[in-house]
Amino acid sequence: MFGEGNMKFAHLADCHIGSWRDPKLKDISTIAFQKAIDKCMEENVDFILISGDLFNTSLPRIDNLKKVVSILKQLKDKNIPVYIIPGSHDYSPSGKTMLDVLEQAGLFVNVVKGEEIDGKLKLSFTIDQKTGAKITGMLGKRYSLEKEYYKNLILENLEQEQGYKIFMLHSGIDELKPEDQQNIITQPISLLPKNFNYYAAGHVHIVKETKIEGYGTIAYPGPLFPNSFSELEKLETGGFYIVEDNNLTWHPIQIFNINKLIIDCNQKNPEQICDEIINEIKDKEFINTIVLIRLSGSLSSGKPHDIDFKEIFTQLYDKSAYFVMKNTNALTTKEFEEIKIDTKSTEDAEAAIIKEHLGQIKLKNMDIEKEEALIKALMQTLSTEKQEGETNPDFEKRVKDEVSKVLDVDVK
Numbered sequence: 001m002f003g004e005g006n007m008k009f010a011h012l013a014d015c016h017i018g019s020w021r022d023p024k025l026k027d028i029s030t031i032a033f034q035k036a037i038d039k040c041m042e043e044n045v046d047f048i049l050i051s052g053d054l055f056n057t058s059l060p061r062i063d064n065l066k067k068v069v070s071i072l073k074q075l076k077d078k079n080i081p082v083y084i085i086p087g088s089h090d091y092s093p094s095g096k097t098m099l100d101v102l103e104q105a106g107l108f109v110n111v112v113k114g115e116e117i118d119g120k121l122k123l124s125f126t127i128d129q130k131t132g133a134k135i136t137g138m139l140g141k142r143y144s145l146e147k148e149y150y151k152n153l154i155l156e157n158l159e160q161e162q163g164y165k166i167f168m169l170h171s172g173i174d175e176l177k178p179e180d181q182q183n184i185i186t187q188p189i190s191l192l193p194k195n196f197n198y199y200a201a202g203h204v205h206i207v208k209e210t211k212i213e214g215y216g217t218i219a220y221p222g223p224l225f226p227n228s229f230s231e232l233e234k235l236e237t238g239g240f241y242i243v244e245d246n247n248l249t250w251h252p253i254q255i256f257n258i259n260k261l262i263i264d265c266n267q268k269n270p271e272q273i274c275d276e277i278i279n280e281i282k283d284k285e286f287i288n289t290i291v292l293i294r295l296s297g298s299l300s301s302g303k304p305h306d307i308d309f310k311e312i313f314t315q316l317y318d319k320s321a322y323f324v325m326k327n328t329n330a331l332t333t334k335e336f337e338e339i340k341i342d343t344k345s346t347e348d349a350e351a352a353i354i355k356e357h358l359g360q361i362k363l364k365n366m367d368i369e370k371e372e373a374l375i376k377a378l379m380q381t382l383s384t385e386k387q388e389g390e391t392n393p394d395f396e397k398r399v400k401d402e403v404s405k406v407l408d409v410d411v412k
Contacts, residue, residue, distance in 0.1 A: 007131045007164065010040045011241040013051035013202030014223040016089065018064045024323050029056070030067045032225040032253045036240050037071050039251055041078060043242055046131050048080060050108070051202030051221075052087025052140045052170030058097040065098060072107040081128060082108035086139040087170040087202060088394075093141075111168060112139045122154045125161065133164050140170025140203050143185065143394060147171070150191040158193035165196040170203045176218065178206055183398065189215060198243065205231060207239065209248050217248070224253055229327050232258060233292050256322055257289040265331055266297030270306035273299075277312050286321035296330035304328045378403070 015036075017029045040048055055064070075082055086099055103110050113136070114123035125134040136158065140146055150171075158167075172186030184204065189212060192199065199218040207222040223231065225238040239252040261280060265273050277293065293312070295304070309326060316324045382399070 006245075007133060008043070008045050008242065008244040009131075009133070010036075010043070010045045010048045011051065011198075011200045011219060011221055011243060012036055012048065012224060013170075013200070013221050013240075014053045014087070014205060014227075015050065016053055016056040016223060016225075016227050017068055018060050019056040019227045022323070027067075028225055028255065030064060030071075031255060032238055033068065034071055035253050035255070036224055036251075037075060040242075041074070041080065045080060045242060047128050047133070048075065048082045049135070049166065049168060049200045050082060050084040051137075051168050051200045052085050052091075053089045053202060054084060054087070055090040055098065058090050058092035058099075060098055069102065069105075069107065072102065076107060081130075083111050083126060083128075083135050083168070084108045085110065085112050085137045085168045085170055085202075088140040088142050088144075091139055091141055111135045111137050117154065120152050120154050121149055123158060125165075131164070133166055134161060135166045135168065137166075137168025137200070138171070143397065144171060144187070147185075147187045147191070150187060153191070153193070155193045159195045166198045166200055167193060167196045168200045168202075171201070172204045173201070173218070175212065176208060176210065176220075177204075181206075185394075189218075197246075205235070207235070207250060209241070209250075217246075219243075219248060221250065225255065229292060229325050232290060232325075233260060233294065257286075259284075259286060259289050259291045259321075261291065261293045263293070263295050264297050265295050265299060267300045268297070269300050270302040270304075270308070274308045274312060278315060281316060281319065284319065286316060286319045289321055291316050291321045291324045293324070293326040294330075295326070295328050297332070299331070299333045303333045304331050 015029060015033050017033060018026075020026055020028055037048075054068070060068075072082060084099065084103075086097065090097060090099055099110060102108060109126055111126045112123070113126065114121055116122075123136045123138070125136050127134055138146055138149055138153070158165075169192065172181075172184050173192075174186045174188045176189075177184065177186050181204065186204075192215065194214045195216075197216045199215065201218060201220045204220055205223050205227070206220050209217060209219040211217050219241055221240045222235060223238045224240065226232040226235045236258040237252045237254055239250050241248050241250055243249075261277060263273060263276060263280075268276070273295065295307075313324050382403070
């Protein structure tokens, strides 16, 4: 049996096979997965951990499934075990998940195993035969509903077990929540069992490793490939950890270059913005590059769709760009008649505009004061942005729930 200092393993999470639907990017997650596994085999790791969301759905497309099976078969042929937990995407409440089929085929081991005792959950360990590492973990569920499992988890047997122990989780942790992701549902670290050497975490798309007294090393490797415009903008590339002699090394998975064009459109018209972007790219080439165009500010005239994106995209593709994406969420235009106001802050400006237009739409049984308060509350709710690591369904549910509270109605 290995001592803990001789152990070498890989920690992946949030592979999200099949997440991108655009034809140019639909295979990107499987390419990233293959690159990661190639690196694992090159490094001769003893085993591999996948901390949830191997697939982007519980029933993935056949072409993605065939590729993943082929990759996992390479590992099986080299006697490199794979240990996995279901994540919020590849878990299915109905029980119909492809993970079960792949486990039955002997391609990996789902370490979420245990029994119910008097309404409590008692997890058991899966022991890696080569190293003796003892691995267990908890699945992830939509809307972080796995928190209830943690509240009913028997901790004694987990904390008292001797040897090198790994706990796999697909949840956010309050104490490690980034400032820009405060709306993500997380849980206190106190719900996790103590005295484990390594906590292989997933779900929150951040790259972070830390040590907390009583809990050992807690690590989030981030996605294998970014899963949205904002993630590409922030992370640029995905990656995973290799842990050797208790030291972590993060290995990036480089597939494309990322070029970011951030344009301040304040008090510019669509023609000026188009000219500025074309001037920005005129002396550049974008070979094997994903180009991200983010526009923000208030147009002096016209509307966002008046910007000649067709010409911009054509020029970028002529310069060998692999894929071009734009984000105009922060780009505004003059929807109302121009109002001359003297304000010192955005909040004052918004308040002045609201007051100017109160009463234009008659609301039954609502006076002006209540209408103003309602508009402000809705503006605040609807201006919220999707957080890093927050899935589209989670984001939509959060916004709908907040709107329901504001309007005091059930928003479907």
